[in-house]
Amino acid sequence: SQTIHQWPATLVQPVGSPLSLECTVEGTSNPNLYWYRQAAGRGLQLLFYSVGIGQISSEVPQNLSASRPQDRQFILSSKKLLLSDSGFYLCAWSGLAGRADTQYFGPGTRLTVL
Amino acid sequence: GENVEQHPSTLSVQEGDSAVIKCTYSDSASNYFPWYKQELGKGPQLIIDIRSNVGEKKDQRIAVTLNKTAKHFSLHITETQPEDSAVYFCAASTSNTGNQFYFGTGTSLTVIP
Numbered sequence: 001s002q003t004i005h006q007w008p009a010t011l012v013q014p015v016g017s018p019l020s021l022e023c024t025v026e027g028t029s030n031p032n033l034y035w036y037r038q039a040a041g042r043g044l045q046l047l048f049y050s051v052g053i054g055q056i057s058s059e060v061p062q063n064l065s066a067s068r069p070q071d072r073q074f075i076l077s078s079k080k081l082l083l084s085d086s087g088f089y090l091c092a093w094s095g096l097a098g099r100a101d102t103q104y105f106g107p108g109t110r111l112t113v114l
Numbered sequence: 115g116e117n118v119e120q121h122p123s124t125l126s127v128q129e130g131d132s133a134v135i136k137c138t139y140s141d142s143a144s145n146y147f148p149w150y151k152q153e154l155g156k157g158p159q160l161i162i163d164i165r166s167n168v169g170e171k172k173d174q175r176i177a178v179t180l181n182k183t184a185k186h187f188s189l190h191i192t193e194t195q196p197e198d199s200a201v202y203f204c205a206a207s208t209s210n211t212g213n214q215f216y217f218g219t220g221t222s223l224t225v226i227p
Contacts, residue, residue, distance in 0.1 A: 032213050043219040044158070044203065049212050057212060090157050094213050101213055102148055105157035 002027035006091050006106040013113055019064075019078040021109050023091030026072065031093040033074040034103060035066055038088040050074060086113045116141040118206050120218025128226050133191040135221045137204035140185065144206040147187045148215070149178060152201045161202075162189070194225045 003026045013019060025031050035047040046059045048066035056066050063082050067075045074091060088110055092103040117140040127133050137147075145166035150158035164171045164178045164187065171178050175194075180187040191198055201222050205215040 044217045046214065049214060051212055092157075101146070102160055102163060103213070103215055104160070105150075108155075108157045110155070 002093070002104065004091060004093055004104060004106040006089075006109050008109060009107065010110045011112070013081050013111065015083055015113055016080050019076070019081050019085070019111070021076040021089055021091075021111075023074040023076075023106060024072055025093045028072070028093070028095055030071060031095055032103075033068060034092040034094075035074065035076050036090040036092065038090060038108075040087070044090065047076070081113045083113050086111055116144055116206055116208070116216040118204060118216045118218045120204050120221060122221060123219065124222045124224075126224045126226060127194050129194060129196060131194055133189075133194055133198070133223055133225075135189045135202055135204070135223075136186060137188070137206075137218050138184075138186040139206040139216070141206070141208065142182075142185065143208045144216075145209060146207045147178070147180060148205050148207075149189050150203045150205070152203065152220075154200075158203060191223075194223075196225050196227050199223055199225045 005024050032051050034049045036044045037047055038044050048058055050056050050068045053068055064078050088108050090108045091106040094101045094103045120137045148163035149161050151161045152158040162173050162176050162178050164180050175192045177190040201220045203220050204218040207215045
């Protein structure tokens, strides 16, 4: 069966510090991968998605970047965090490129920027 | 692009009553409509989904209906229980390469014992 992991689970960082959040998927190959941000009490905002190694699409201009160094690894980064980067970050995966398919979410990372 | 609207934003029901959450979408090319349940501090979990070639799907106490002509779909929960309390999200997607989902803004459901 497939599983998706995110770490860390929680993170408190000062403004201006760097960020690296990691997401890995097990039990599948060549998944589509996604990063979402969820502000408190709000909906899901798609930040990035990737259909393959080194292929990243950005949905909104922002202070963040994403990379996919391996097939089942997706990393969300920032060089300098802003207060507005606080939120709940969710990674998700789906299979069957070219077909609308279920996205499965990880447990999330709660980021607080102070 | 696709725009998904979800109503109501909050919903309170008595235990045992039914709950209905409605979503509308704008892109007629959308053909996949999942529903997610999110408990506090956790990632969303898929509870039911429906594709555009089906008008209704049921799984025990949960059902989803789809009206392609009117571009709306609904989640129905019968015999609600306190553990159904959570935030529910609808989404719409097309068969594009990235399988991008367009989410509604969520409904906070409270089931009162």
